[in-house]
Amino acid sequence: MNIIKTSIVLNRYLNTIRETNTKVTIGFIPTMGALHSGHTSLINASVKNNDITVCSIFVNPTQFGDSADLEKYPKPIEKDIEVLLKNECDVLFLPSNDTVYPNDYTQKSYDLNDLDLKIEGASRPGHFQGVCNVVGRFFEIVKPDNAYFGQKDYQQTVVVNRLIQITNSSVKLNVVPIKRESHGLAMSSRNIRLSEKGRQNAAFIYRSLVQLKEDISNLGLEQSVKKARQFIQAQKGAHVDYLLAVDSITLEPVKNMEDSKGIAVVTVVEYEGVRLLDNIILK
């Protein structure tokens, strides 16, 4: 595996490959590191379907509103390199802040049709504009054929889809299903901040989403959502930031299954001081 730290070296490396084989396909997975099996499912999907897989590790400051959260973000780079080697990643792109945002770079404000202001965006102002800036920069630098994002960050996939549309990008977005721990908790780099017991207990989030899906035929969507919210809120130490059924394109709340062609239930639960994201696709 090549570890490359600058965009110039990465361009040179990828251009040489493209020149020798015009049909080569490049798969790209942007991450913030602290890699776990959720990330490796994205890497495996890319390795399987592309000639070259590039994974980036960059803790993007522009998507963190809270600098304490940024400081606390885990950075186990040696372990991450081992994970990437084991999963046959070809290139680790490990840029500095100056490589991603050179002096002459001005942060862009994308017209995201308010997708960035809803749900998670309402709790984290500026977060999705930050995501789009870094993803836009990486697409420019890597020029991948395929980009892999996790369903775990559902709103992010909707926002990146919009970014690709409005920038007329040729990158194909591939959304990979959520990888879960055996008891159901969605894997996340933040899970290491939970106690061992908390990590086991937090499976109630996924259980409530599965139950919600089962309840719909009897209770209807609105009541099932309400019941799931109450169930989570009743767990000791849990606080539901939001739990909503939303349209898969506009992210507007939906009340009935007939109201939209695509519906997902998205939630954030605060537990032991950690924000835990999860979602389930209903249709």
Ligand code: AMP
């Ligand atoms: P992050 O390092 O948290 O920015 O995540 C990098 C990518 O991995 C994003 O596209 C995430 O949605 C994805 N990802 C994180 N956790 C999981 C998971 N449990 N299952 C699938 N994809 C995930």
